[in-house]
Amino acid sequence: MIPMSDLQAQYKSIRREVEQAVIEVLASGQYVLGREVEAFEEEFAAFCGSKHGIAVNSGTSALHLALLAADIGPGDEVITTPLTFVATASAIVSVGAIPVFVDIDPLTLTLDPVKVEAAITERTRAILPVHLYGQMADMDPLRLLAHRFGLVIVEDACQAHGAEYFGRRAGSIGMAGCFSFYPGKNLGACGEGGFVTTNSDAAAERIRRLRDWGQLERYHHVEKGFNYRMDAIQGAILRIKLRYLEGWTETRRALGQYYGQQLAGVPGIDLPLEAEGRRHVYHVFAIRLPERDALASRLGKAGIQTGLHYPVPVHLQHAYADLGYRRGDFPEAEAAATEVLSLPIYPELSFAKAREVADCVADRARVHA
Incomplete structure (x- = not known):
């Protein structure tokens, strides 16, 4: 049998490094967030060409938090593609917004910018292109539309680690970029994981707060948040794989x-x-x-x-x-x-x-x- 992917083969190729990293985390007693996750945040943000990186527990959580940081909420419309994993739409719904689908370019299978403008209404607040199968959507026309209509772009880059658009990495073009580290991804954890990139100081600060119960400091909750933290073991493993x-x-x-x-x-x-x-x-x-x-x-x-x-x-x-x-x-x-x-x-x-x-x-x- 020739499988679609072979995670065991990948593990065997880096087994010693991964196991040593896991042992060190176990010995540290620091199992949630911590030094390994912080180091991975810096390294993956740099890889993507973004100022900030926030590690979370899944790609879906990344999308959810990015939309909240963009102040997308009940009744707002978010334009996206129907040819994607259901998590894209689920994240939009989870903030109370309405997914508005637009058809794809038949050649790239990504969101067709020509058809996006006709879908924009007075309730539209964001465009959420999906970089499908490992190729980025056509971002320049989407950025022009976003600028013209005062919209936010959130990139669903869950399938596009390291993909580029005219020299710019996935996750570095919109207000935020969202990644998944599900095991089968190009950069996969040994479990679940996700990531948000952004060049916005304010968005980064809010996403960090929201992923940890809305805490400004321990036991001081300034807004309703979530338990979307990344495990330290996943951060350590992802650091190895990123190399x-x-x-x-x-x-x-x-x-x-x-x-x-x-x-x-x-x-x-x-x-x-x-x-x-x-x-x-x-x-x-x-x-x-x-x-x-x-x-x-x-x-x-x-x-x-x-x-x-x-x-x-x-x-x-x-x-x-x-x-x-x-x-x-x-x-x-x-x-x-x-x-x-x-x-x-x-x-x-x-x-x-x-x-x-x-x-x-x-x-x-x-x-x-």
Whole structure:
């Protein structure tokens, strides 16, 4: 079996460093926040090119706190994409705001700036682009719209650690950037974890307060907050992994290019596009084809695991039926949801195995072309 990802292989490659870091945390007796988390905050913020970094317990918490720091609240509208993990919309709802979906660019599968302006109303307060699959959304047009209409941009960068847009890192362009360190991410914890980047002193101060019960100092709560703190063990592990992230990213990019070369010209398959000026970090390698489910089944029988990211867009999820959207409202996102298939890609995947995957995809695609 060739898996979608292999966390055990990654662990084995850095086992001694990780285990030593964990032992040191256990010996310290400091298990929540603390020195390791503070050091990771400085290092990952610098990696992203941001002034401040605040570590939290999940990517969803990061989104929640970023929206609160932007003063998004009940009745406000936040424009985002329906082709994303449900946490994007959930964070908007959690602050009492209303997700307003806009269709995607069919080439990049990210929020289409051309369609955003038509969705802006007097209640719109923010734009929340999702850097999907490892590629950043088209940020310059979105920034112009935000400036023109007085809106805040919060980046959902949960799949885009180290991705770039004309030389700027994910998480450094909007008022805040939000990251997930779920184990399968390009930078993954051994458990849950999240992060907010921002260049705003005021936003950073408030997010730090909100993640720890709204405390200005111990037992002095100036606003209602949350228990969104990062565990010290996760901070220590992420510090180790961050040292390897650039190398892992370059391997992902090389594998992505290799897949592209091997699958170029295969009938019926559209390959992921790395848009001009962007650095795609290939959180997933998502191809498109009309017979997606049939190909996934054939690859599974051949011992190749694939993934679906995401087969049901958020506006068609039962949990969000109350928003009033219907099938056909966002045709590009709906089409992508039925056609996108993620192939195995991770730094420990050998090029021989990648060749095996590509050959299998090409053979089975051509048979049914």
